[in-house]
Amino acid sequence: MSALPGIASIAAMALYAAFFLHAESQAQVLGLVALGVIGVPVLARVGWIARAAASLEAHPLAARSASVAALAAIIALFHDQHFVMLMLASVLLYSVACLGLTVQFGYAGVVNFAGAAFLGVGGYTSAVLGPHVPHALVLLIGGLLAALVGSILILPILRTRGHYAALITVAFGILFRTFVEVNDALGGPQGLQVKGMNLFGWELNSPLRNLSFYANYVFVGLALAAAAFVLVRRLERSWVGLSLDAVRLDETAAAVFGIDVARWKILAFTCGNFFAGIAGAAYAMMTGFVAPNSFTFGDSLILVSIVLLGGLGSAWGVPLAAGIVLIVPEKLQALQEYRFLLYAMLVIVILLARPQGLIARPARQYFPK
Amino acid sequence: MSEALLSCSGLSVRFGGLVALDALDLEVRSGAILGLIGPNGSGKTTLFNVITGVYRAAGGRAQFSGQDLAGMTPQRIYAAGVTRTFQRSRLALPLSVFDNVMIGNHRRLHHGLWFNLFQRSELRREFESNLAKARALVATFSARLAGRMFDAAGAFSMIDRRRIEICRALVSAPRLLLLDEPSAGMTHEETRELMDDLLAVRSRLAGLSIVIIEHEMNVIERVCERCAVLNYGRKIAEGSYAQVAADRQVQIAYLGTE
Numbered sequence: 001m002s003a004l005p006g007i008a009s010i011a012a013m014a015l016y017a018a019f020f021l022h023a024e025s026q027a028q029v030l031g032l033v034a035l036g037v038i039g040v041p042v043l044a045r046v047g048w049i050a051r052a053a054a055s056l057e058a059h060p061l062a063a064r065s066a067s068v069a070a071l072a073a074i075i076a077l078f079h080d081q082h083f084v085m086l087m088l089a090s091v092l093l094y095s096v097a098c099l100g101l102t103v104q105f106g107y108a109g110v111v112n113f114a115g116a117a118f119l120g121v122g123g124y125t126s127a128v129l130g131p132h133v134p135h136a137l138v139l140l141i142g143g144l145l146a147a148l149v150g151s152i153l154i155l156p157i158l159r160t161r162g163h164y165a166a167l168i169t170v171a172f173g174i175l176f177r178t179f180v181e182v183n184d185a186l187g188g189p190q191g192l193q194v195k196g197m198n199l200f201g202w203e204l205n206s207p208l209r210n211l212s213f214y215a216n217y218v219f220v221g222l223a224l225a226a227a228a229f230v231l232v233r234r235l236e237r238s239w240v241g242l243s244l245d246a247v248r249l250d251e252t253a254a255a256v257f258g259i260d261v262a263r264w265k266i267l268a269f270t271c272g273n274f275f276a277g278i279a280g281a282a283y284a285m286m287t288g289f290v291a292p293n294s295f296t297f298g299d300s301l302i303l304v305s306i307v308l309l310g311g312l313g314s315a316w317g318v319p320l321a322a323g324i325v326l327i328v329p330e331k332l333q334a335l336q337e338y339r340f341l342l343y344a345m346l347v348i349v350i351l352l353a354r355p356q357g358l359i360a361r362p363a364r365q366y367f368p369k
Numbered sequence: 370m371s372e373a374l375l376s377c378s379g380l381s382v383r384f385g386g387l388v389a390l391d392a393l394d395l396e397v398r399s400g401a402i403l404g405l406i407g408p409n410g411s412g413k414t415t416l417f418n419v420i421t422g423v424y425r426a427a428g429g430r431a432q433f434s435g436q437d438l439a440g441m442t443p444q445r446i447y448a449a450g451v452t453r454t455f456q457r458s459r460l461a462l463p464l465s466v467f468d469n470v471m472i473g474n475h476r477r478l479h480h481g482l483w484f485n486l487f488q489r490s491e492l493r494r495e496f497e498s499n500l501a502k503a504r505a506l507v508a509t510f511s512a513r514l515a516g517r518m519f520d521a522a523g524a525f526s527m528i529d530r531r532r533i534e535i536c537r538a539l540v541s542a543p544r545l546l547l548l549d550e551p552s553a554g555m556t557h558e559e560t561r562e563l564m565d566d567l568l569a570v571r572s573r574l575a576g577l578s579i580v581i582i583e584h585e586m587n588v589i590e591r592v593c594e595r596c597a598v599l600n601y602g603r604k605i606a607e608g609s610y611a612q613v614a615a616d617r618q619v620q621i622a623y624l625g626t627e
Contacts, residue, residue, distance in 0.1 A: 231486065238485035238492060239471070239478040242464075246472045249461040256421050257537070258447035258475040267482070363465050363519060366496045 003062040005048070006055030010063070014070035017323065018077055020331065021084050029331045036324075037346065041353040049359070056316060057362050063316075064226075071222065075215060085214030087327050089286055092221030093279045094326060095319040098306045099228040100275025105304070106313030106361070107241060108268030109248030110157060111166040114173035116299035118273045121146040122280025123290040124180065127192035130285065135197050139224075139281045146277025147270045154269055158262050161251075173300050181292040191291025194284045204285070217286045224282060225319065228275055232315050235271075237366045244268055245364075276303075302326075305347055311357025320358055374399045374578050375420070375545055379429030382415050382602075389415040391602035392429060397545065402579045404589040404596030404610070408622060412602040413582045414456055417547045421453055422446045433545065448476050450544035454534045456553060456582075462523030466514065466533055469522050470503040473537035506536050510566045528559045535567060542574055548581040552588055560585060564592055586614075598622065 016036070023029045043049050056063040071088070078084035097119055104110045112118075122142035129138045153172050157165045180186050196205030197220065204216040235241050246254040247264045255261055284290045306325050310317025329343045350358070375397040382390040390412045397403050405413050418424040420431060422443035431438040433449055441449075452473065460469050471478065478495065479485070485492060500518070508515035510532040514525070522533055531551060538546055551567075552560040571577050583589050589596055590610045597607040600622040606613045613619055 234486050234489070239480055239495075240482060240485045242468055242471055243475070243480065245464055245468070246461060249463070250459050252423060253455070253459040253461075254472070255443040256423065256447060256453060257472050258444045259472070260444055363521060364468060365519065367493050 001055055001058045003055055003059035005052045006059055006063050007066045009048075009052035009056070010066040010070050013320070014073060017327075018074055020327065021074070021078060021087070023331065026332070033328065033332075033346065037349055040350065040358070044354055053316070053359050053362065057365070058368065060368065067319075068222070071218075075211075075218060079211045079215060082212045082214055083330075085212040085218055086286075087330065089214055089217035089221045090283070091319065091322045091326050092218065092225040093283045093286070094303070094306065094322045095225045096221075096228045096282075097276040097279035098303055098310070098318045098322060099225075099232045099315065100272035100279075101303055101307045102272075102313060102315065102318060103232060103235065103244070103268050103275075104272035105307055107236065107244035107248065108265050110265050110269050110272075111304075112169050112269070112272065113166055113297070113300050113304060114153070114169040114176065115276055115303035116295040116297070117173045117176035118146040118150065118276035119280030119283065119299070119303075120176055120180065120290070120292075120295035121149050122277035122282075123194070123284035123294070124186055124192070125277070126281040126284040127187075127194045127290050130195040135199055135285065138285075139278050142281030143274040143278035146280070147274040150269055150273035151266075154266050157269065158265060170297065170300075173295075173297050177292050177295055177297075180295070187291070189292060191289055191294075193289050194287070196288065197282065197285040214286070217282070220282060224278065229315055236313075236315070237364060240264075240267070241364065309347060309350060309357060311359045311361055313361040314357055314359045317357050317359040317361075372399065373397065373432075374401075375431070375433050375580075377416075377420075377429065377431045380416075380419065380426055380431055381428040382412070382419055382424055383427045388602050390419065390426075393599075393602070393604055395597060395604065395607075397578050397580055399544075399578055400576050401595065402581065402593050404593035405580055405582045405599065406584070406586075406589060406596055406613075407599035407605075411599040411622075413599055414549055415602075416599075417453055417549055417580075417582070420446070420547065421451060447541075450541075451547070452538040452541060452543040452545075453547035454531075454538050454549055454551065456549040458527075458530050458534050460522045460530055460534055460537075463521055465519045466507065466522055466525075467500060467503055467518040469533050470507065470536045470540050471499060474499065474503075474540045476541055503536070503540060506540055506570070507532070509570055510536065510563070527554045528563065531555065531563060532566075535563075539570060539574070542577075544576065544578065546577060546579045548579060548583075550582050550584065552583060552585045557585075557587075560588060564588060568592065586610075 020032050023032060074088065097115060101112055101115055104112050125142035125145050126138055129141060153168065156168045160168060181189050186192060196203065198204065199220065204220065205213050207213040208216065243259050243264050246259050247261050251261050302325060306318065306321045309325060310321030328346065329340065332342060373396040377393055377395040380390055380393040381388065393416065407413055415424065419426050420438065422438065422441055426439060433451060436449060438446060461472065504515050504518055511529065514529055514532060522530060551563060581593065593610065595608065596610055596613050598605050598613055598619050605618045605622060606616040
């Protein structure tokens with residue numbers, strides 16, 4: 001299998017993204033959306049998506065280099081546009097959180113409808129600790145606190161299955177939002193201001209040359225997303241990934257073969273929340289504030305829909321779906337409130353056309369050649 | 370005569386008012402193959418579920434090589450050397466043949482997070498030795514299957530799925546294998562082939578004991594040295610196939626009174 005289809009697909013996606021980000025009029029945006037909605041099923045039908053995915057899978061180095069090169073090209077094209085850079089950084093940071101959800105939901109089968117709450121734990125950590133603690137450490141503490149808060153939830157989740165476990169996470173998400181809303185020490189409904197990120201003396205809010213300062217956050221987001229991506233892939237391609245899959249697919253059969261179902265659910269849930277916490281901490285430093293309204297049930301649904309749209313358990317699908325889910329509604333601003341209607345229809349259409357997600361999760365290859 | 374590997378005495382299981390197992394006494398000696406027969410609902414699968422820790426007994430005792438199984442989790446019972454197949458195959462269909470077999474090898478794999486994430490070269494060695502082992506095991510059942518170790522289990526026919534399931538149960542070299550109706554959904558010819566392969570593997574695994582639930586009497590007759598007959602949760606007969614088949618109570622249970 002040659003690396004060409006994979007690289008070509010990344011180039012095509014980058015080109016499409018560039019046109020999409022560049023599109024000024026709503027007619028152009030809608031045209032591009034329509035092209036995507038019709039194009040994806042057609043490409044899937046003729047087998048090109050599967051070919052591209054297989055090629056990316058077979059040539060990880062080429063795939064990663066091409067992705068970074070594509071991102072660099074987009075940064076070069078839009079380097080001084082705050083909006084585009086903010087979008088890119090958001091996509092990368094949401095990818096970190098959604099890779100965490102992939103471990104929980106895609107591998108271990110633990111549904112988490114409180115993703116935004118764990119982003120929020122990270123965000124509020126940034127707000128509270130930001131002025132006092134080095135920011136690299138703040139990111140780490142944000143992740144650890146999210147994992148810790150998640151461990152409160154794990155007991156009721158382990159005692160329930162399926163829909164009931166999902167409902168517990170829904171309840172927790174609402175609980176978190178209400179808690180920060182009524183807590184005056186955390187700013188109440190107005191929320192808190194967050195200092196811009198400063199990594200080892202590098203002030204991210206001061207722009208490099210003529211780049212938008214958000215480009216700095218794109219770089220940090222890329223570093224975090226790349227690290228999360230590599231970790232999640234290694235996790236999947238290991239005995240741990242196998243045990244997580246076994247737990248998701250059949251708990252009884254897993255137990256009969258010695259697999260400690262609770263242990264693996266705890267591990268997956270904790271790791272996933274750790275990722276979400278780090279992403280939330282970085283995101284809050286980028287946007288400069290945290291408020292309860294940024295961490296609603298709707299925001300949790302966005303995280304889940306990214307994971308589903310990308311393809312359950314598919315690491316490559318996550319950044320792709322995050323791009324679609326975050327950028328498309330922003331570009332449909334002129335439709336005002338109707339954009340969410342259109343956007344919801346878009347998600348339904350994609351899921352009907354490709355129930356396995358944009359990039360279906362490939363079979364596990366522990367050490368691909 | 371070797372000692373009992375598995376011994377049940379007065380073993381009872383109730384589901385609400387229903388008595389699924391009623392004071393069952395049963396022994397399986399080391400290296401023996403015991404056939405378990407009886408009409409549907411007579412408690413055969415329930416017995417497997419109690420032995421593997423999926424259900425809890427309401428009374429009586431079950432011992433596996435001297436350890437009391439009551440209070441042991443399914444995980445510990447597996448670690449002690451008991452594995453099984455399921456009546457309706459419970460493979461992880463989206464996972465590959467290799468993955469499914471490796472689920473059965475759980476106790477011999479390293480599960481540390483650090484090892485799996487960062488000691489990739491050691492993991493690779495472990496992966497390669499296990500792949501060779503799994504492939505050799507699968508090849509005793511089907512060379513064709515062994516050539517497709519990374520295809521999804523769901524892509525295979527019923528007989529291949531059974532083979533994968535039996536390999537999953539055998540790969541950790543258990544001391545007791547519980548087979549729940551291995552012939553279900555297969556032709557006579559396929560069943561015969563499967564049993565021959567199983568016996569070939571068994572001859573290499575010294576001391577493996579097998580309990581097999583089966584409705585195909587010719588399988589029981591050919592494979593088992595002894596068999597026990599259950600009806601309404603009670604053991605109504607035990608002995609060689611010929612003895613059991615001639616038993617009046619067994620005939621009534623299977624054929625009904627006039």
